[in-house]
Amino acid sequence: MLFRVITKEAFRKFVNTLLSEIEIIAPRKVATDYTGRSIYHYLPVDRFEDVALDYDTTRFSAKTYFTPFKENLASYSFQNGDWTQSIRYRGVTRLILGLHACDINALLKLDKVMARGPFPSPHYIARRKNTLIIGIDHDPCAGGFCRSLGTDTVTHGFDLFLTDLGDRYFVAIDSDRGFSMLQEVENTEVTEDDRVEYSAVRRRIAKGFTTHVETHNLPNILDIEFESPVWAKWGAKCLSCGTCAMVCPTCYCYGVSQEFSMDFASARKNKQLYSCNLYDFARVAGDHNFRARTSTRLKYRYYHQHRGFVETYNEPMCVGCNRCGNACLAGISPPEVIADLHMEEKA
Amino acid sequence: MKAHLHHFDITREESMLLPVEFHRKTRLQHVDKAFKAEITRIVPLTDMERLYQLRILDPGERERFTFFPGQFVMVDVPGFGEVPISISSSPSSKGLVELCIRKAGLVTGVLHKAGQGARVGLRGPFGTFFPMEQMKGKNVLLIAGGLGIAPLRAPLYSIIENRPDYNTVHLLYGARDQSQMLFGYQYEQWRRVGDVKLHLIVETPDPCWTGEVGRITALLEKIRIDPDETYAIVCGPPVMFKFVCNRLSELGLPMHRMFVSLERRMHCGMGKCCRCNIGSTYTCLDGPVFDYWTVMNLKEAI
Numbered sequence: 001m002l003f004r005v006i007t008k009e010a011f012r013k014f015v016n017t018l019l020s021e022i023e024i025i026a027p028r029k030v031a032t033d034y035t036g037r038s039i040y041h042y043l044p045v046d047r048f049e050d051v052a053l054d055y056d057t058t059r060f061s062a063k064t065y066f067t068p069f070k071e072n073l074a075s076y077s078f079q080n081g082d083w084t085q086s087i088r089y090r091g092v093t094r095l096i097l098g099l100h101a102c103d104i105n106a107l108l109k110l111d112k113v114m115a116r117g118p119f120p121s122p123h124y125i126a127r128r129k130n131t132l133i134i135g136i137d138h139d140p141c142a143g144g145f146c147r148s149l150g151t152d153t154v155t156h157g158f159d160l161f162l163t164d165l166g167d168r169y170f171v172a173i174d175s176d177r178g179f180s181m182l183q184e185v186e187n188t189e190v191t192e193d194d195r196v197e198y199s200a201v202r203r204r205i206a207k208g209f210t211t212h213v214e215t216h217n218l219p220n221i222l223d224i225e226f227e228s229p230v231w232a233k234w235g236a237k238c239l240s241c242g243t244c245a246m247v248c249p250t251c252y253c254y255g256v257s258q259e260f261s262m263d264f265a266s267a268r269k270n271k272q273l274y275s276c277n278l279y280d281f282a283r284v285a286g287d288h289n290f291r292a293r294t295s296t297r298l299k300y301r302y303y304h305q306h307r308g309f310v311e312t313y314n315e316p317m318c319v320g321c322n323r324c325g326n327a328c329l330a331g332i333s334p335p336e337v338i339a340d341l342h343m344e345e346k347a
Numbered sequence: 348m349k350a351h352l353h354h355f356d357i358t359r360e361e362s363m364l365l366p367v368e369f370h371r372k373t374r375l376q377h378v379d380k381a382f383k384a385e386i387t388r389i390v391p392l393t394d395m396e397r398l399y400q401l402r403i404l405d406p407g408e409r410e411r412f413t414f415f416p417g418q419f420v421m422v423d424v425p426g427f428g429e430v431p432i433s434i435s436s437s438p439s440s441k442g443l444v445e446l447c448i449r450k451a452g453l454v455t456g457v458l459h460k461a462g463q464g465a466r467v468g469l470r471g472p473f474g475t476f477f478p479m480e481q482m483k484g485k486n487v488l489l490i491a492g493g494l495g496i497a498p499l500r501a502p503l504y505s506i507i508e509n510r511p512d513y514n515t516v517h518l519l520y521g522a523r524d525q526s527q528m529l530f531g532y533q534y535e536q537w538r539r540v541g542d543v544k545l546h547l548i549v550e551t552p553d554p555c556w557t558g559e560v561g562r563i564t565a566l567l568e569k570i571r572i573d574p575d576e577t578y579a580i581v582c583g584p585p586v587m588f589k590f591v592c593n594r595l596s597e598l599g600l601p602m603h604r605m606f607v608s609l610e611r612r613m614h615c616g617m618g619k620c621c622r623c624n625i626g627s628t629y630t631c632l633d634g635p636v637f638d639y640w641t642v643m644n645l646k647e648a649i
């Protein structure tokens with residue numbers, strides 16, 4: 001990988017030039033919650049001043065720009081008792097600025113499911129390849145446990161990745177388009193001082209984590225504790241609202257449905273993100289439901305995140321952002337549920 | 348700066364220009380593309396089930412559409428939705444697909460209203476299949492409960508068409524009552540032409556029924572099974588295949604030589620929507636055909 005250093009002033013110019021050319025999505029402060037904490041979302045920005053690069057976390061992940069909450073998969077038009085199918089892919093070039101390491105790692109996991117293996121999704125690939133990513137390092141957010149899952153650092157999956165060195169950024173470059181674009185603004189070779197400062201910042205960040213999740217042997221424990229009372233306990237709290245999956249950067253499951261236009265001249269086949277916590281996730285015709293109980297659905301989400309995905313890809317699906325924990329109205333968070341499972345295992 | 352951001356047009360990728368073939372699983376292609384097929388014939392079987400004969404309209408697509416017994420297609424009824432349906436016909440009849448569909452809800456309900464000449468979409472074939480090659484030279488037990496006869500017809504045809512390759516073939520079929528027995532008009536042919544030993548059983552006999560009465564497992568006691576030389580294909584509801592497979596296991600048949608077909612909710616058929624997932628297993632990719640040992644190891648499978 002190539003590294004460069006760029007002043008913050010040069011970076012501002014860099015972003016401003018791009019703003020006049022393409023759509024930029026970046027963290028923006030949208031409100032303050034009742035505790036006084038800022039609420040950020042990844043949203044389109046018009047001015048560099050709107051970008052909150054010092055944000056802690058966003059309430060929603062950026063997955064919606066790759067696998068949207070609602071996406072058209074195909075359309076049908078009807079004429080003379082027959083139909084014609086048409087498929088269009090969205091390929092608008094845009095930049096997502098300010099993604100944290102966990103969210104870039106989340107995209108790498110989504111890539112494994114959506115872009116590789118059997119049946120690569122052209123819809124996903126068209127969006128992914130036309131999206132430029134500039135990530136940024138940050139001090140740990142409250143409750144985040146990405147370090148336990150090894151997703152607090154990132155080595156690929158972005159174009160540029162910034163580490164804040166006060167008046168300048170240390171930039172990791174992972175693509176030729178990132179490199180070429182950076183050449184358009186003033187930047188310098190990495191000096192010995194830059195390197196020393198970078199290491200100090202990384203050490204500070206690594207020391208800042210306060211939430212830890214024990215992942216040792218977790219895939220096996222999940223299997224062994226499949227009938228554990230832990231699930232009944234947390235299941236009793238769960239509202240089956242599906243919020244956890246909506247905010248999660250890696251949850252990708254969906255439902256497909258079709259709808260007619262008002263004049264019945266056409267129809268659309270749409271994909272809509274779903275959640276395995278929702279009641280009818282595994283319901284089939286004849287009203288048979290493979291996971292009729294809340295506790296089995298909640299368990300399934302953890303099982304897939306921390307065992308199922310490991311079996312297929314040798315890594316958990318969860319990146320430890322704790323968005324689900326923050327958003328859950330029932331107070332269910334992975335660190336607590338997983339700690340409970342370990343307790344159960346020891347008991 | 349934009350000059351460096353070369354727009355990526357996925358529709359111009361080389362593989363996207365080739366015809367869609369769902370067998371080429373890792374190829375980047377238009378996976379949402381449905382092959383247009385016409386309903387050429389509808390055979391009413393019972394009040395709830397009908398057999399649909401479909402013909403893929405495009406000659407090229409028809410030529411390329413091949414499948415293995417046990418695989419399924421996603422049937423697309425534009426405007427209404429898509430449902431997974433097992434292919435119920437012979438793998439050798441090019442481009443002619445038979446589907447046996449039970450009226451169970453929205454999409455299947457619309458299909459039951461459709462008439463001859465209606466056009467639907469087909470995506471697929473998807474999923475795993477029964478190891479017909481591996482079974483050659485062996486005895487085969489085909490065991491179906493209820494609508495399970497639908498997916499079973501594909502391996503049955505495959506065996507009948509290559510009959511000398513297989514040893515003794517038994518077909519055990521159980522239904523609630525005689526009116527629920529599907530494909531009665533074909534039994535004679537399977538028996539006489541196909542050299543298949545057919546055994547039928549119903550749970551509640553009507554007055555004119557002269558055959559066996561009871562559960563499907565009762566039929567297993569009527570035949571001689573050589574555990575070392577036999578494969579079994581079991582299709583039906585989970586309670587049914589569980590009892591059957593457990594009994595076969597007691598009779599000495601190894602679990603990795605019994606094959607079942609699982610049913611789960613499916614919205615894509617391609618390992619993406621996750622609706623068919625069982626822990627880490629996608630029923631649409633790793634199944635629907637599984638050997639029974641694998642099923643035993645799946646949490647929540649039965």
Ligand SMILES: Cc1cc2nc3c(=O)[nH]c(=O)nc-3n(C[C@H](O)[C@H](O)[C@H](O)COP(=O)(O)OP(=O)(O)OC[C@H]3O[C@@H](n4cnc5c(N)ncnc54)[C@H](O)[C@@H]3O)c2cc1C
Pocket residue numbers: 283284285286419428429430431432433434446447448449450451452453454455456494497498609610611612613614635
């Ligand atoms: C591999 C496989 C093979 C199948 N083969 C056959 C067959 O040969 N003949 C047959 O009659 N039926 C078969 N089924 C069941 C059939 O798919 C359902 O009956 C059908 O999806 C019901 O859809 P619906 O819209 O009529 O019902 P609704 O209850 O209105 O269903 C709404 C949606 O739920 C989903 N859904 C509901 N039930 C099922 C189900 N059992 N499996 C998967 N998705 C479901 C579908 O996406 C459907 O669009 C098979 C299912 C699977 C998984």
Ligand code: SF4
Pocket residue numbers: 237238239240241242243244245277298324327328329330331332
């Ligand atoms: S865990 Fe929380 S957020 Fe998720 S479905 Fe249950 S109540 Fe909703």
Ligand code: SF4
Pocket residue numbers: 244247248249250251305317318319320321322323324325334
């Ligand atoms: S912490 Fe929750 S929201 Fe974040 S990746 Fe893990 S499961 Fe998803």
Ligand code: FES
Pocket residue numbers: 612613614615616617618619620621622623624629630631632
């Ligand atoms: S049907 Fe979508 S993942 Fe299997």
